[in-house]
Structure formats: structure tokens, C-alpha cells
Amino acid sequence: MAYKTLITEIRDDVELIRLNRPDALNALNSQLLCELADAVTKADRDPKVRVIVITGSEKAFAAGADIKEMSEKTYADMATENFFTNDSNAILAARKPIIAAVSGYALGGGCELAMMCDFIIASDTAKFGQPEINLGIIAGLGGTQRLTRFVGKSKAMEMHLTGRFMDATEAERSGLVSRVVPAKNLLEDVMATAAKIAEKSAISVASAKEAVNRSYETTLTEGVLFERRAFYALFATEDQKEGMAAFLEKRAPQFRDK
């Protein structure tokens, strides 16, 4: 599939997916989300890829779902077209880690897309918001649920009801992003973080991702049980033997994803 709204490349072991609708601040239209789902699904299956990075431009990660595309839709259209749902499911289904590298605006569906990734590294220019209320709608790609889990009810509620933006400092303080870096270093920093993950055993990386994500879906007791089973299972891998032997022999591990 030749993409019209994305630029993709594999750098070392990392699939770098850049949203590319510069005239609309990377607004998410159906074509972009369909292409993104395709790119993520293929990267997830590609043995040459160990980590996926999704980014936008310096000015905008994505300024939301495409308002032009949505403006004339009716309730019946939205309810029957499954608007964006299947495409976002493809992103959530990836087993490989996905990092969002956010610079500039991450608004509405853009903020929701970033929150669907496994973690967010933001530039100091990043602005997060759920301004759908200004359009007479509400978030529709998980924003009322995920933002609340990230930053707590009070802040999430205020953002959804007023539409105000959160800057990078506030986003880091509130736990929405893992780190803030200077805008000029964003991609370099994210790629170095991705490279660090790419060195690990893909089996334990997938397991850690699955277990952390599980914490959002279940009770503490069930989540801890889930973790314990996954932890025990890793002792059936060669990489566990290698990782521990390497530590004891004071050398770097050579993981083989086995």
C-alpha cells in the first residue's frame, strides 16, 4: 500500500511512522487512520521491526479528527460507519511497543491517538487537549476514559468541559507523558529510547507491555496474578537464562528472542 498521508521508514530496528497532512495540521481523516492501521499492523508483523514510533510535525502531532470530514455527518452515518473504531483497534492490538513522539498540538483525536500508544515522549512545545466540547461534541476515541486514567478525574473533567490545553510541563507533572525533551532533540531522544528497547528480548518486552496494559483492564488482584503467570512463563525462555548468565558473568546479554 502506497501511503498518501504517512511517511514511513525503518531505521535500524525501528519503524518510524510520520503523520503527514501538513496543510491540516495532521488532522486525522479516514484515509490517514486507515493507512496508519495498515502501517502499524505490517510493522507489528515485520521481523525487521522491534519498536514502532508514531510522530507528526514540529507544529502538530495531530490537531484532532478532521472536522471538514465530520461536519456533515449525521447520527446514522456515525453509528453505522464504525467511524475510526476498527482502525484504532489495529493500533491497540499491536504486540510490539509503540512510542508517541509528540511535538506541538495533540488535540482531540490526536491526543487520543497519543494515549493509545504505549507511552508518550513530548517536546517542550507540546500542547495536549480535548477541545471537542467547543464543536458541540465530546471525545470519541477513548479520551474521556484514557485521559481520566492518566491524569485523574478533576483535571480530565476540567479539560473535557472547558477544552483548555495542557502544556508539556503540566502534562509531565500530571503523568500524561513519560518525559519532556527540547523540541530539537525530540526524535533523536525517542529513537535512542526505542533503540534501548530494541536491545532487549522481544519476548520479555511484549510480556511487559501486555502486563502493564492489563493494569487498566482489571482489578489489582487479577492484574498481579496475570503478571505472576507471565513472569513464571519467562523462565521457559532461553533469553531468561542468557540474561541472568550474562549478569553473573559481567557481560552484555545476547538475546535471541527464544
Ligand code: HXC
Ligand atoms: C480539519 C484542521 C483541523 C482539524 C486544523 N485544521 N485542525 N482541519 N480538522 N481538526 C486546519 C485548519 O482548518 C487550517 O486549514 C490549517 O489546518 C491550519 O490551522 P489553523 O487553525 O489556521 O492554525 P492555528 O491558527 O495555528 O491554530 C491551530 C489550532 C487550530 C489551535 C490547532 O487549528 C484548532 O483549534 N484546530 C482544531 C482542534 C480541534 O478542535 N480538534 C478536535 C477535533 S474533533 P486552512 O485550510 O484553513 O488553512 C475530534 C474528535 C475525535 O478530534 C473523535 C473521533 C471519533
